[in-house]
Amino acid sequence: xxxxxxxxxxxxxxxxxxxxxxxxxxxxxxxxxxxxxxxxxxxxxxxxxxxxxxxxxxxxxxxxxxxxxxxxxxxxxxxxxxxxxxxxxxxxxxxxxxxxxxxxxxxxxxxxxxxxxxxxxxxxxxxxxxxxxxxxxxxxxxxxxxxxxxxxxxxxxxxxxxxxxxxxxxxxxxxxxxxxxxxxxxxxxxxxxxxxxxxxxxxxxxxxxxxxxxxxxxxxxxxxxxxx
Amino acid sequence: xxxxxxxxxxxxxxxxxxxxxxxxxxxxxxxxxxxxxxxxxxxxxxxxxxxxxxxxxxxxxxxxxxxxxxxxxxxxxxxxxxxxxxxxxxxxxxxxxxxxxxxxxxxxxxxxxxxxxxxxxxxxxxxxxxxxxxxxxxxxxxxxxxxxxxxxxxxxxxxxxxxxxxxxxxxxxxxxxxxxxxxxxxxxxxxxxx
Numbered sequence: 017x018x019x020x021x022x023x024x025x026x027x028x029x030x031x032x033x034x035x036x037x038x039x040x041x042x043x044x045x046x047x048x049x050x051x052x053x054x055x056x057x058x059x060x061x062x063x064x065x066x067x068x069x070x071x072x073x074x075x076x077x078x079x080x081x082x083x084x085x086x087x088x089x090x091x092x093x094x095x096x097x098x099x100x101x102x103x104x105x106x107x108x109x110x111x112x113x114x115x116x117x118x119x120x121x122x123x124x125x126x127x128x129x130x131x132x133x134x135x136x137x138x139x140x141x142x143x144x145x146x147x148x149x150x151x152x153x154x155x156x157x158x159x160x161x162x163x164x165x166x167x168x169x170x171x172x173x174x175x176x177x178x179x180x181x182x183x184x185x186x187x188x189x190x191x192x193x194x195x196x197x198x199x200x201x202x203x204x205x206x207x208x209x210x211x212x213x214x215x216x217x218x219x220x221x222x223x224x225x226x227x228x229x230x231x232x233x234x235x236x237x238x239x240x241x242x243x244x
Numbered sequence: 245x246x247x248x249x250x251x252x253x254x255x256x257x258x259x260x261x262x263x264x265x266x267x268x269x270x271x272x273x274x275x276x277x278x279x280x281x282x283x284x285x286x287x288x289x290x291x292x293x294x295x296x297x298x299x300x301x302x303x304x305x306x307x308x309x310x311x312x313x314x315x316x317x318x319x320x321x322x323x324x325x326x327x328x329x330x331x332x333x334x335x336x337x338x339x340x341x342x343x344x345x346x347x348x349x350x351x352x353x354x355x356x357x358x359x360x361x362x363x364x365x366x367x368x369x370x371x372x373x374x375x376x377x378x379x380x381x382x383x384x385x386x387x388x389x390x391x392x393x394x395x396x397x398x399x400x401x402x403x404x405x406x407x408x409x410x411x412x413x414x415x416x417x418x419x420x421x422x423x424x425x426x427x428x429x430x431x432x433x434x435x436x437x438x
Contacts, residue, residue, distance in 0.1 A: 022369065030325065031317060050389060051373075060406070070288075073287050074283045074284050080297040085272065147257065152254050165261060
């Protein structure tokens, strides 16, 4: 029975279930008990308000999380390690030692031929190198600018804001890693409506050298903040 | 520093540009935004605050380990929920199947086809999903899938879904099985397989 109730290849991952669905996806969810169940559970976590009887226990757990994370650390340390129990830290240290010894041994006794270095004129295109900064996710108010991390070798950036179905709302170019969104476009960013944007970096030859990929954001509907 | 105006995803994007204590500060700010929600989920799942705190710690530990794998293709809260859900179910699987199924079965009249028989007849998981979705109402379906599909105990389901009726999830399992039995009988009468 358990196997029969598991997800199928057609089932949607949770990150899709919690977003706006296409007509085909909606049709699948309507007929799929597994997807409907995942969606119900997600809504319980995302939108449900705490019940009065669990308030004290939740506050205790939150305080406990705070205590266990960083605040009991006797000396400043990275929170990565502070999240690890002491026993786990010792295991990680032991594993790291074994890994270092194995790696050194591998390169000393069984060295692979080196890769050929790139020659002048060769270019690499690596999607995702352009790091977006804002806007992303659920926002309390409509954004007025797009922002990303400047990229070495980029002389300009092409940006595009569009509907989730790809219909363009605005296209522009910028020489800096930030561009203001015109008021006419800001006015189209209605609460509850998901909008996507993308930026591509171009070099001196006008060749695209990096791409942020599609980023999505949504202006929250007043009074329905998921952070509550 | 004021981070309130930044969304989770923006906060994480800025954290990725930093290192050391500055990065940790933003990551801790990001995680602490979700402490309460994850704590609530873990409390409903685990049933007591001590086990819930341990579960929540595991969730954030895993999130910290895999933070670089978050690609902003979804909301951060959705990603974190996926970790919470998977970690909770992993703990459940390590603990073994629930012990309350027999108790439920004892309270249900004999039916033409039980869940196991139904599943073996259906052959295809997709058809089982469609059959359940078409036969059961929303709560019955959710309780049924969580109990038989994810091995969740009825007590856990009652807490997770905040069911306030006297017998909690048990009532929905009983009514689901009755409806499924009748639906199977109807199909059999028409010479069809569920």
